[in-house]
Amino acid sequence: MIHHARKNILIDGGNEPTVLFRQLAELKDAEQFIDYLIVTHHDDDHIAGIIALFDAIGEGVFPKDFIKKVYFNGPRIITSDKQVSDQSLSYKQANTLEKLLIKSGILGETAIVGTTAIEFDGLKLSFLSPTDSDLKIYSEAKGAYLTGDFKCDWDVSMSSLDRFIDDSSLDDSLPNRTSIVSLLEVDGKKILLPGDCTPGRLYDILEKLVDPQTGSFSLDYLKLPHHCSYRSLSEKLLRLVDCRKFIVSTNSKKHFLPNKRGILKLCKFLANKGSEIELLFNYEDALNALKINNPERKKYKISLTPNNKSYGIDI
Numbered sequence: 613m614i615h616h617a618r619k620n621i622l623i624d625g626g627n628e629p630t631v632l633f634r635q636l637a638e639l640k641d642a643e644q645f646i647d648y649l650i651v652t653h654h655d656d657d658h659i660a661g662i663i664a665l666f667d668a669i670g671e672g673v674f675p676k677d678f679i680k681k682v683y684f685n686g687p688r689i690i691t692s693d694k695q696v697s698d699q700s701l702s703y704k705q706a707n708t709l710e711k712l713l714i715k716s717g718i719l720g721e722t723a724i725v726g727t728t729a730i731e732f733d734g735l736k737l738s739f740l741s742p743t744d745s746d747l748k749i750y751s752e753a754k755g756a757y758l759t760g761d762f763k764c765d766w767d768v769s770m771s772s773l774d775r776f777i778d779d780s781s782l783d784d785s786l787p788n789r790t791s792i793v794s795l796l797e798v799d800g801k802k803i804l805l806p807g808d809c810t811p812g813r814l815y816d817i818l819e820k821l822v823d824p825q826t827g828s829f830s831l832d833y834l835k836l837p838h839h840c841s842y843r844s845l846s847e848k849l850l851r852l853v854d855c856r857k858f859i860v861s862t863n864s865k866k867h868f869l870p871n872k873r874g875i876l877k878l879c880k881f882l883a884n885k886g887s888e889i890e891l892l893f894n895y896e897d898a899l900n901a902l903k904i905n906n907p908e909r910k911k912y913k914i915s916l917t918p919n920n921k922s923y924g925i926d927i
Contacts, residue, residue: 613635614735614737614796614798616732616733616734616735616798617732617733617734617735618644619644619647619648619732619733620639620644620645620646620647620648621646621647621648621649621650621730621737622646622648622649622650623650623652623794623805623807624650624651624652624658624659624661624662624807625651625658625659625660625661625662625663625664625665626657626658626660626661627656627657627658627660627661627866628660628661629660629661629664629665629668631922631923631924632661632664632665632923633664633665633668633673634922634923635923635924636665636674636678640674640675640678645675645677645678645679645680646678646679646680647680647681648680648681648682648683648730648737649662649679649681649682649683649684650682650683650684650723650792650794651682651683651684651709651792652791652792652793652807652808653685653787653788653790653791653792653807653808654686654705654706654709654787655705655787655808656705657839657862657866658807658808659705659706659709660705662709663705663708663709663712665679666679666709666712666713666716667712669716670716676716679716679718681718681721682713682718682720682721683720683721683722683723683727683739683792684709684710684713684720684721684722684723685722685723685724685742685747685750685790685792686706686707686709686710686720722747723739723792723794724739724741724742724743724744724747725739725740725741725742725743725744726739727739734798734799735796735797735798736796736797736798737794737795737796737797738794738795738797739792739793739794740793740794740795740817741790741791741792741793741806741809741813741814741817742789742790742791742792742793742813746786746789746790746813747790749786750786750787750789750790763868763871764868765842765868765871765872765873766868766872766901766902766903767903768872769908770872770875770876770904770908770911770912771908771911773872773873773876774876774880776873777873777876777877777880779811779846779847779848781843782810782811782812782843782844782846783810783811783838783841783843783844784810784812785810788807788808788809788810788838788844789809789810789812789813791806791807791808791809791810792807793805793806793807793809793813793814793817801832801833802830802831802832802833803831803832803833803834803835804831804833804834804835805835806834806835806837807837807838808837808838808839808844809837809838809844810837810844811837811843811844811845811846811848811849812846814837814849815846815848815849815852818849818852818853819852822852826854826883827852827883828851828852828853828854828883828884829852829853829854830854830855831853831854831855832855832857833855833857833858833859833892833927834853834855834857834858834859835858835859835861836858836859836860836861836870836874838869839860839861839862839867839869839870840858840860840862840869840870840871840874840875841867841869841870841871841874842871842873842874842877844874845874845877845878846877847877847880847881850877850878850881850882850883851881851882851883852883853882853883854882854883854884855882855884855889856884856887856888856889856890857889857890857892857927858878858889858890858891858892859891859892859894859925859927860891860892860893860894860898860899861894862894862895862898863895863897863898864895864897864898864901865897869898870898870901870902872902872904875891875902875904875912875914876912878914879912879913879914886913887913888913888914888915889913889914889915890914890915890916890917891914891915891916891917892917892925892927893916893917893918893919893925894919894924894925895918895919895924896918896919899916899918902916904916
């Protein structure tokens with residue numbers, strides 16, 4: 613959730629709406645709205661909370677005009693075909709949300725490279741991905757499956773894992789490659805919000821943004837892709853990133869994310885290698901699940917910051 617000048621941008625909704633609704637109730641009480649809703653892709657842990665939100669609006673929990681504008685790359689919206697089969701994707705959530713958008717009369721728009729940025733009162737949110745070609749392939753796919761990392765590394769020490777950090781297995785799934793990636797620029801700061809974008813696609817994006825003098829792209833914050841999955845970060849990608857603050861967005865209840873190996877990649881490969889990095893968690897449960905002890909924090913120069921609000925981390 614991005615708040616600025618009494619306007620609000622919501623990106624994704626999690627897979628359970630309780631915490632989201634707590635924050636949205638504050639907007640309602642302040643007589644504010646969701647001016648822009650961005651659904652990065654159709655995976656359950658991004659879209660389920662949004663479906664619940666539309667249901668709540670239909671039940672009168674929130675005003676009918678609570679959501680003003682929606683960006684979502686669903687198959688009906690991409691193809692402009694309202695008759696597309698419900699079997700065109702393996703996950704029903706995308707079609708469910710599209711039907712809710714049609715029913716509510718809200719115009720859903722695609723967001724791709726070159727889509728006009730959201731701008732107001734000194735804030736700019738640019739769309740950096742996906743490409744139109746990837747989106748077209750995705751919209752025509754039958755039974756597109758999303759992938760996760762099901763190997764838990766929470767009980768293994770960082771020093772034991774350190775010897776096995778490599779890029780032999782990276783995510784290149786089409787659904788994740790079509791995740792909406794956005795760059796937020798406000799108050800002199802830059803925050804990259806990559807959804808579940810794959811490392812190869814994210815590298816292609818950042819390669820075009822690097823400072824030719826430093827060979828890296830400077831950020832104030834980076835929300836780690838795919839909830840800090842090991843398979844969503846690569847050495848090649850991280851060597852382009854000059855950043856010290858990383859947001860870990862997950863409650864750690866799905867796919868054993870965040871991966872401790874993902875954090876090790878940050879420690880080893882960032883452009884500012886050797887500088888202390890801070891990881892900010894929107895759920896303290898995720899921080900605790902990693903079991904990173906104080907000697908490891910000191911050795912790898914990392915600080916771990918838990919949520920400072922009941923609904924997440926406030927920056």
